[in-house]
Amino acid sequence: MPVHVRFTPQLRRFLEAPPAEVEGATPREALEQVFDQNPRLRAYLLDEQGVLRKHVALFVGGELARGADALDRPLEPGQDLDVMQALSGG
Amino acid sequence: MSVAPTLLVGTRKGLFTLQNQGEGSWTPTRHDFVGDPVTQLLTDARDGARYAALNLGHFGPKLHRLAPGADAWEEVSCPAFPEGEEASVQELWALESGGADQPGRLWAGTIPGGLFRSDDHGQSWELVRSLWDHPGRAKWFGGGADEPAIHSICVHPQRSTEIVVGVSCGGAWLTRDDGASWEQIAHGMRADFLPEEQQFEPDSQDPHLIVRCPAQPDRLWTQHHCGIFRKDGDAAWEEITTAPVSAFGFAVAVHPQDPDRAWFVPAVKDQCRVPVDAKVVVQRTNDGGQSFEVQSDGLPQSHAYDLVFRHALAIDASGDRLAFGSTTGGLWLTQNGGDRWEQQALRLPPVYVVKWSS
Numbered sequence: 001m002p003v004h005v006r007f008t009p010q011l012r013r014f015l016e017a018p019p020a021e022v023e024g025a026t027p028r029e030a031l032e033q034v035f036d037q038n039p040r041l042r043a044y045l046l047d048e049q050g051v052l053r054k055h056v057a058l059f060v061g062g063e064l065a066r067g068a069d070a071l072d073r074p075l076e077p078g079q080d081l082d083v084m085q086a087l088s089g090g
Numbered sequence: 091m092s093v094a095p096t097l098l099v100g101t102r103k104g105l106f107t108l109q110n111q112g113e114g115s116w117t118p119t120r121h122d123f124v125g126d127p128v129t130q131l132l133t134d135a136r137d138g139a140r141y142a143a144l145n146l147g148h149f150g151p152k153l154h155r156l157a158p159g160a161d162a163w164e165e166v167s168c169p170a171f172p173e174g175e176e177a178s179v180q181e182l183w184a185l186e187s188g189g190a191d192q193p194g195r196l197w198a199g200t201i202p203g204g205l206f207r208s209d210d211h212g213q214s215w216e217l218v219r220s221l222w223d224h225p226g227r228a229k230w231f232g233g234g235a236d237e238p239a240i241h242s243i244c245v246h247p248q249r250s251t252e253i254v255v256g257v258s259c260g261g262a263w264l265t266r267d268d269g270a271s272w273e274q275i276a277h278g279m280r281a282d283f284l285p286e287e288q289q290f291e292p293d294s295q296d297p298h299l300i301v302r303c304p305a306q307p308d309r310l311w312t313q314h315h316c317g318i319f320r321k322d323g324d325a326a327w328e329e330i331t332t333a334p335v336s337a338f339g340f341a342v343a344v345h346p347q348d349p350d351r352a353w354f355v356p357a358v359k360d361q362c363r364v365p366v367d368a369k370v371v372v373q374r375t376n377d378g379g380q381s382f383e384v385q386s387d388g389l390p391q392s393h394a395y396d397l398v399f400r401h402a403l404a405i406d407a408s409g410d411r412l413a414f415g416s417t418t419g420g421l422w423l424t425q426n427g428g429d430r431w432e433q434q435a436l437r438l439p440p441v442y443v444v445k446w447s448s
Contacts, residue, residue, distance in 0.1 A: 010148070011149070014146070014149065014152075014165075040165070043149075043150060043152075043168065043170075044146075044149040044150065045149070047150060047170075047178035047179070048170035048171055048172075048173065048178050048179065049171070049173065049174075049175070049176075049177075049178050050173075051178065053148065053149065053150050055147060055148040055149075056148060056149070085148040085149075086148065
């Protein structure tokens with residue numbers, strides 16, 4: 001299933017993360033496709049155990065995806081991903 | 091030929107590189123990683139490479155390297171726990187180079203308390219399993235951070251396979267075989283935050299920082315959560331109770347040639363982490379802790395609430411030049427062992443780490 005993935009422009013301070021169109025049945029599968037092309041990006045979004053970093057916000061089909069299984073819930077047709085940064089820090 | 095000294099100051103908002111402009115004035119000549127927290131710094135004396143550990147608020151811990159002669163920092167691999175461990179690196183808190191006979195060897199300590207080793211200048215890292223899997227680690231608990239963490243890595247200058255690691259809270263650990271095996275060496279430390287019968291339990295100690303005298307590496311000093319301690323060789327730690335202002339603080343520096351000379355920056359106590367009487371002072375002993383002098387010349391003596399974190403006091407190879415930075419962005423330097431301090435005309439972000447470089 002084709003999935004459009006867009007990334008917060010805040011990442012440009014550290015590395016390139018252009019929008020991507022990939023295949024994936026879950027957000028994790030889609031992101032893995034992106035990481036195959038852009039390996040450095042992985043550690044910016046996930047920790048080494050594959051958990052979405054606490055202050056990275058994942059939107060699935062325009063809705064903020066919450067919960068420990070947010071990356072692994074099946075995508076519905078037409079749902080795209082926006083990987084944003086949470087509002088935090090100072 | 092002498093190399094112009096350089097001071098590296100890691101702050102909540104980036105890395106400042108300062109150089110001497112004369113008459114005690116040090117001015118930033120570079121500001122790298124603007125806006126990002128810099129949690130640890132290392133200049134590898136073996137090749138001149140610099141390393142900066144970042145903790146990006148959103149995007150996790152990162153490690154960057156400035157190659158010798160290069161002008162631009164390059165991101166290198168950050169220590170990471172193996173897949174399947176119930177841990178992920180939250181912050182890189184300690185970073186040291188290996189011995190002269192171990193080119194490329196770096197050591198890193200993290201929050202939570204992992205010790206990592208690189209043998210390729212930080213291009214890749216390996217968790218030191220022998221310490222992570224040690225049964226004693228089960229007794230560690232959070233101190234300076236929510237998770238137990240490694241803040242001190244003291245490599246023996248002549249025997250590079252002999253290393254002491256400091257853990258908050260988890261005591262002090264010694265390897266004599268390059269990390270193959272470990273023993274707890276916090277005996278003699280005292281933790282008054284524990285029930286009375288457990289106060290000398292080695293695995294529960296909270297050394298805030300452990301330093302080793304380069305010229306006499308059997309001498310260790312620690313600024314502990316509950317006091318000041320020193321250790322000689324295989325003897326137990328000895329508590330030093332003569333500090334006149336306070337025995338509480340985070341930072342300690344030892345003279346590179348004189349093991350009896352050490353500096354501490356005191357605060358009131360753990361429940362009140364501000365300078366005593368709102369005066370910033372440094373306590374220096376010249377006699378192994380039998381006595382201390384209180385240094386205040388050039389330091390703020392009223393309405394000062396600067397706390398000095400454990401990695402924010404640094405001494406250079408001469409032993410005369412020291413610098414420290416504070417949580418409120420103050421930065422002070424001395425050229426004469428602290429007899430006179432110079433406050434720098436800067437308003438820095440909160441200072442996490444100060445290191446001399448060349």
